Amino acid sequence: MLDADFFRRWMTATAASVDREAQRLTDLDSPIGDADHGSNLQRGFVAVVATLEKEAPDTPGGVLTLAGRTLISTVGGASGPLYGTLLRRTGKALGDTGEVSEEQLADALRAGVDAVMALGGAAPGDKTMIDALVPAVDALSESFVAAKAAAEEGAAATTPLQARKGRASYLGERSIGHQDPGATSASLLIGALVEAAGE
Structure with a gap:
């Protein structure tokens, strides 16, 4: 079973991963976005870790809901509301229980991904974070290891796609040939589950 400590470790591992990969995320964002995806998420997850150290919710749902709220208030651009919605909706779906199963996490994360699709209007194949998240949730x-692999494959598979949503969609065919930064950062979030579980 997964407790609040596990979810705090997940957020801390995500923050470390985003910190390591921030420059790569920004480099991916440069040709098709605002060149700030790495720095924005870095700032957001630093704030998440600091907030969780201060407030320390004692349920899995509480940890994710607080993390989501923090991202919405600290991250500019589209990624703050999208990641914030993902974590808040997942947290809400987990409810107030002190421990959850991996199966409950999968179901809750699916609810979170559905909320992101509703908010951004994106579907698989649109060259967004959804292309990493949907296969990850399925796996x-x-x-967790299978989910990480599926997310990384999903992110890599955005390279030949033409963007149909978000800032990159304004570029039309020029968005082809670039890996989507949102799908890449989503694969870091999913990959951090493996670290949190110590697998």
Whole structure:
């Protein structure tokens, strides 16, 4: 079973991963976005870790809801509301229980991904974070390791796509040939589950 400590470790591992990859995320964002995806998420997850140290919610849902609220208030651009919605909706779906199963996490994360799709209007194949998140959630029932691999494959598979949503969609065909930065950062979030579980 997964407790609040696990979810705090997940957010801390995500923050470390975003910190390591911030320059790469910004480099990916330069040709097709505002060249600030890495720095924006870095700032957001630093704030998440600081907030969780101060407030320390004692349920998995509480940890994710607070993390989501923090991202919405600290991250500019589209990624703050999108990641904030993902974590808040996942947290809400987990409810007030002190421990959740991996299966419950998979179901809650699916609700979070659905909320992001509703908010941004994106579907798989639109060259967004959804392209990493949907296969990851599908693979979560197998294991965290499988989910990480599915997210990374999903992110890599955005390279030949033409963007149909977000800032990159304004570029039309020129968006082809670039890996989507949002899908890449989403794969870091999912990959951090493996670290949090110590797998």
